[in-house]
Amino acid sequence: MHSTVLFMKFHSYFDYNYVFGRDQADLTISNFWDYLLIPTLIYQTDYPRTPRIRKSFIFDRCLGIIVILALIYANIDKFILPNITGAGKLSYIDLVIAFSLPLCMNTILMFFLVFEYLLNLFAELTRFADRHFYDDWWNSLDYAEFARKWNVPVHRFLQHHVYLACREKHGWSKSMAAFWTFLFSSLLHELIISLTFKKASAWFFCCQMLQVPLIWCSSRVNLRSFPRVANILFWLSIYLGMSLLFTIYISCLT
Numbered sequence: 001m002h003s004t005v006l007f008m009k010f011h012s013y014f015d016y017n018y019v020f021g022r023d024q025a026d027l028t029i030s031n032f033w034d035y036l037l038i039p040t041l042i043y044q045t046d047y048p049r050t051p052r053i054r055k056s057f058i059f060d061r062c063l064g065i066i067v068i069l070a071l072i073y074a075n076i077d078k079f080i081l082p083n084i085t086g087a088g089k090l091s092y093i094d095l096v097i098a099f100s101l102p103l104c105m106n107t108i109l110m111f112f113l114v115f116e117y118l119l120n121l122f123a124e125l126t127r128f129a130d131r132h133f134y135d136d137w138w139n140s141l142d143y144a145e146f147a148r149k150w151n152v153p154v155h156r157f158l159q160h161h162v163y164l165a166c167r168e169k170h171g172w173s174k175s176m177a178a179f180w181t182f183l184f185s186s187l188l189h190e191l192i193i194s195l196t197f198k199k200a201s202a203w204f205f206c207c208q209m210l211q212v213p214l215i216w217c218s219s220r221v222n223l224r225s226f227p228r229v230a231n232i233l234f235w236l237s238i239y240l241g242m243s244l245l246f247t248i249y250i251s252c253l254t
Contacts, residue, residue, distance in 0.1 A: 001192055008157050009036060012043040015161060038128045039119040041157040048129035061121040068113045075102050075109070087250050095250070100243040107242060115151070141230035142218040143211040147182075158185055182212055193249075203248050207241065 013035060017027065035043055079102035087095060115133045123131055135149035148155055158181050166177035190205035223230040 004188055004192060005041070006036075008041045008154075008161075009043070012041055012157065012161060016043045034126065037122060038126045039122045039133070039153065040128070040130065041153050042160055049127045050124075050129050051127075053124060053127060057124050058121065061117045061124065064117045065113065065121070068109050068117065072106055072109050072113070075106055080106075084250055092247060092251070095247045096240065096243045099246050100239055103242045103246055104239050107238075111150075119153075139231060140234050141224050141227055142215055142234065144215045144218075146234065147185075147211075154185075179212065182209070197249060201249070203245060207245055 013032070038047065040047070080099065083090070083095060083098045090098065111134075119133045120131060122128070133152050135152065137146050137149035140146040140149060162184050163177050163181045166172040166180055167174070172180070186205050186208040189208060190200075190202060193204045194200040218224075218230070223233070
């Protein structure tokens with residue numbers, strides 16, 4: 001995951017300097033390392049900065065990281081690992097049900113760990129003032145909205161360096177550029193999953209690409225006219241989808 005982040009940072013850095021033809025005298029080592037440390041994937045010459053580093057804020061974020069890691073470990077040890085070791089004795093349906101709640105909890109905890117604590121910690125240490133790392137994704141009515149709100153830094157990168165690049169440099173249509181952006185994101189996620197499990201199965205890729213027809217169907221059905229129903233369906237898909245996908249990977253590995 002860290003290598004993927006560095007790949008995106010490097011691409012943004014070289015793309016920006018190539019497009020604008022910046023003088024090499026402006027490309028200093030300190031400027032480059034500063035860009036690597038700040039929590040953004042879009043390179044630019046200047047960023048908004050806070051006036052000082054708040055020690056109390058850093059302590060709060062470090063304490064939060066420790067607490068969340070402890071909760072994640074306890075959740076894995078108590079509810080996930082026992083079901084993994086006993087996976088051969090349970091049916092697929094039993095495993096999906098058993099994994100649903102702890103995986104959903106871990107996903108929310110990981111979200112807060114990364115976007116609320118780790119990124120804000122690095123932002124404070126580097127005095128990076130733009131703390132817009134996520135939106136209210138929990139109120140999403142479909143996957144298109146979720147993709148925009150869940151991970152704002154990655155969404156900005158994909159929008160700027162993939163979607164707009166396809167539109168402006170290659171003259172592609174909006175739908176084709178959007179499809180390629182989704183495909184590129186799915187391939188990156190699948191690469192991370194395959195390297196993690198040391199096995200390429202493409203299940204994660206297929207599930208993520210399945211969001212494309214789901215987004216199209218939801219737009220045709222116009223579920224956004226019924227926001228409560230749409231949000232319930234969204235959470236049901238998150239709650240059961242992650243557990244189903246995790247069960248498939250566990251079955252493939254065992």
